[in-house]
Amino acid sequence: MEYAIELKGITKSFGPVAANKNINLALAKGEILALLGENGSGKTTLMNMLSGIYMPDSGSIFIDGKKVQINSPEDSGKLGIGMVHQHFKLVERFTALENIRIGMRGEGRFVHGADVRKKIEDTAAKFGFDIDLDKTVANMAVSEKQTLEILKVLCYGAKIIILDEPTAVLTVQEIDRLFAVLRKMKEDGHSIIIITHKLNEVMAISDRVAVLRHGEYIDTVVTKETNEKKLTELMVGRKIELNIERPLMEKTHPLLEIRDLTIKNDEGAIAVDHINFYIRGGELLGVAGIAGSGQKELCEAIAGLRPIEEGQMIHEGESIVGMSPKKILDHGISMSFIPEDRLGMGLAPSLSITDNMILKNYNESKGIFVDRKLAREEARKIIDKLEIVTPSTETPVRRLSGGNVQKVLLGREIKSGPNVLITAYPVRGLDINSSYTIYDILNDQKKKGVGILFVGEDLDVMLSLCDKIMVICHGKLQGVVNSDHTTKEELGLMMTGTLNIVNKEGKTDGIAKDSAFTGEEGSLS
Amino acid sequence: MRRYHLVRRADSQLKRTLIYYAAGILISLAIGAVILACLEINPFEYYGRMFTIGLIGNRYGYKSIEGLLKIFVPLLITSLALSLSFKMRFWNIGGEGEFLIGAICASCIAFNSTGMPNFVTVILMCIAAMLSSGIIGIAIAALKVKFNTNETLMTLMINYIMLYVIRYLGDTKAPWNFFLRADSERPIFGSFPESAVMKGIPLGPFTLLWSVLISIILTVIVYVYLKYTKQGYEISVVGDSSATAKYAGMGVGKIVLRTMFISSAMIGLAAALTVSAAGTISDTITNDVGWTGIIVAWLSKLSVPAVFVTAVLISILQYGCQAAATQYPAIDINYADLLQGIILFSVLVADFAANFKIVRKEDAKNA
DSSP states (O other): OOEEEEEEEEEEEETTEEEEEEEEEEEETTOEEEEEOOTTSSHHHHHHHHTTSSOOSEEEEEETTEEEOOOSHHHHHHTTEEEEOSSOOOOTTSBHHHHHHTTOOSSOSOTTOHHHHHHHHHHHHHTTOOOOTTSBGGGOOHHHHHHHHHHHHHHTTOSEEEEESTTTTOOHHHHHHHHHHHHHHHHTTOEEEEEEOOHHHHHHHOSEEEEEETTEEEEEEEGGGOOHHHHHHHHHOOOSOOOOOOOOOOOOSEEEEEEEEEEEOTTSSEEEEEEEEEEETTOEEEEEOOTTSSHHHHHHHHTTSSOOSEEEEEETTEEOTTOOHHHHHHTTEEEEEOOTTSSTTTOOTTSBHHHHHTTTTGGGSSSSBOOHHHHHHHHHHHHHHTTOOOSOTTSBGGGSOHHHHHHHHHHHHHHTOOSEEEEESTTTTOOHHHHHHHHHHHHHHHHTTOEEEEEOSOHHHHHHHOSEEEEEETTEEEEEEEGGGOOHHHHHHHHTTSOOOTTOTTSBOSOOTTOSBOSSTTOBO | OOOEEEEEOSOOOHHHHHHHHHHHHHHHHHHHHHHHHHTTOOHHHHHHHHHTTTOTTOTTHHHHHHHHHHHHHHHHHHHHHHHHHHHTTOOOOOHHHHHHHHHHHHHHHHHTOTTSOHHHHHHHHHHHHHHHHHHHHHHHHHHHHHHOOOHHHHHHHHHHHHHHHHHHHHHOOOTTOTTBOTTOSSOOBOBOOGGGSOOEEEETTEEEEHHHHHHHHHHHHHHHHHHHBHHHHHHHHHHHOHHHHHHTTOOHHHHHHHHHHHHHHHHHHHHHHHHHHHTBOOTTTTTTHHHHHHHHHHHTTTOHHHHHHHHHHHHHHHHHHHHHHTTOTTOOHHHHHHHHHHHHHHHHHHHHHHHEEEEEHHHHHHO
């Protein structure tokens, strides 16, 4: 087979974190290769090395069989590689034409030359793009911006196109249109890499699938010879027998009940769509779903950080809708969310561990001064208890390693003695040992009768750790299953939206029988 | 192709920083020396006078100290005020404008204070200035909180608005305009009546103005405020990550408004103390503290003790340059400004070099 791109032994580390470990990947000419992997498996890092944003620590890149060195995005462009990033790189104030024009080389001095427009229009017509070249980017819908991004790299003469999660922001119809364009590009001899973790799309568009997991290359399979189940197994990994403890507790009444909850994301699209669920005391409820299915919005809404559109959130019989984050905290609901950068929400990275300890209760001490003595004591206690590795209590959190940062965050959350603990991605990016410490912390809380909502990524872990697992897809509830009576395959199918068991016979639909809701809407005990 | 790029140094050592600073200052002095030599002035003699701020061989040496302190006090207070807002990542570059509105309002009281007790007048001047500057500050902060306007632009524009307001007052001869001298045909700013001129503690011929004591007390207060109080803690959290502050249940908007009020009111106080010490107002009354204060705040990395030290050093540089320049007919105050500019620029470059290093791309890969 003739290869457009061959990667051999590519390794890339960011400080102590290895994002890519010895990756071998080949893209045949005129094929669509899907790059599959969970969040943090190193897909985007790998592609950024092809587009010249990062340089590999070691390993070699071959384009059309020739060994090349890509030192900058410009080099990458010259080699015929075009990347469409997940976050668009467009000038908002410019029109479509101007955005394409600014990156064109050797077309004379004038921006609005007739030949330039003709060239762009021809390219657009050839691949069936429907685009208004004079529209300002700021006025474009997301799908139009994406069309423009793709047209842009085609106009620059790219023969190898990389798309980073192009479908994440599109509707079903828009995805179909995008795929039609991709097929046309393929017919025209372009080679395409598409990054995604939606399995149905992988099956629909790709010729072959390469799978990465935790920064390592797993395998490349021919799409026709595989199925979604097999791909899930490859992506999630099946080895590592996890023996996570799951203490069985006497479950108490529902602590937190969510009914018909609808939330919008920052862009104003529906992120969470009429979800029902509840958490009992002494119960650990997992939330499984592909990244960006509404997990973040859900957590933020419960913590009072995001307004809800519709629905109810009841904590021990009292509505928490519209309450300030502070009040919800006082009610005993504690939320810790580990974002992708790990530090963005929940911790103040430049401040010391001590200062971060008191983030939520600094105001409780009397007088105008912050009680750092008490805070230092608490910091010391948590450092001892959770075995946090740090030079001192005064070390800025930013200087700690990922696992320790997460321990600081969880330590603070449980210190206030919440009765509902919301935790999202608490083991994100952690090694096995640190992860286990975190699981132990969560189990200890469960034994104390705390109700825990655990938003996770790793299905193996969730099956071992959680009592029940709620699956969401595109913000819709796909069902709540008992961990003992389900399989990873079933979860995978639910996550991708293939299977929906809400309201199926014998399955829970997320409404507790002994609900604190006494009557119809609004009338609460 | 870019062969070299910048990498932040992993560790920032105080020793290295100081060495770089010293090197930067020496280089700038050398450049200044070349200019002086071209003008046939002995650079060593000039620098000698500069660093002793005209104290040596001067019968009225105490006057130099008084002059130095008059530059130092507004610079110190303004730099502290700016550090406060910068700590919150609120880019208040409107120090000039906030200073001017404070100076105008303090002068309103001052010109109409004939017969009032000195103590009461000066207090009233301070209150008027702090309120007026504070309101300007809080208004800009409110626009930021409510409509997410760009505070850098807003504070920048306020500088020009206030500059033209004071020029208007200084140029308009009219019966209502009590800012001007009544006995002059040409528009000239008047002098304050005795009741509005700052007094101090006489130490022999030297008078230690109250404003100096106030500024030192204020330094201590700001230090304690930022380091130990809840409000100071809130400022650091908002500055570090406003998402985290919101998550912790802090009222970010309220904190921004409050901090900007305090920051601007402090600049207003600096203005009241300055006009009172000067006994008059003019459109150059700010002595550019709104700009220099930004440099002081950043050179000090927003640390209060460092702000104090830096403000002392920059005041000596400013006053020394002026004092030395007056001794030579060949140069004037503009040379002092030029030299100051060169020194500040070198120090900023030195600061950058102390924190970053330039590496070749190939080396970067192996680093």
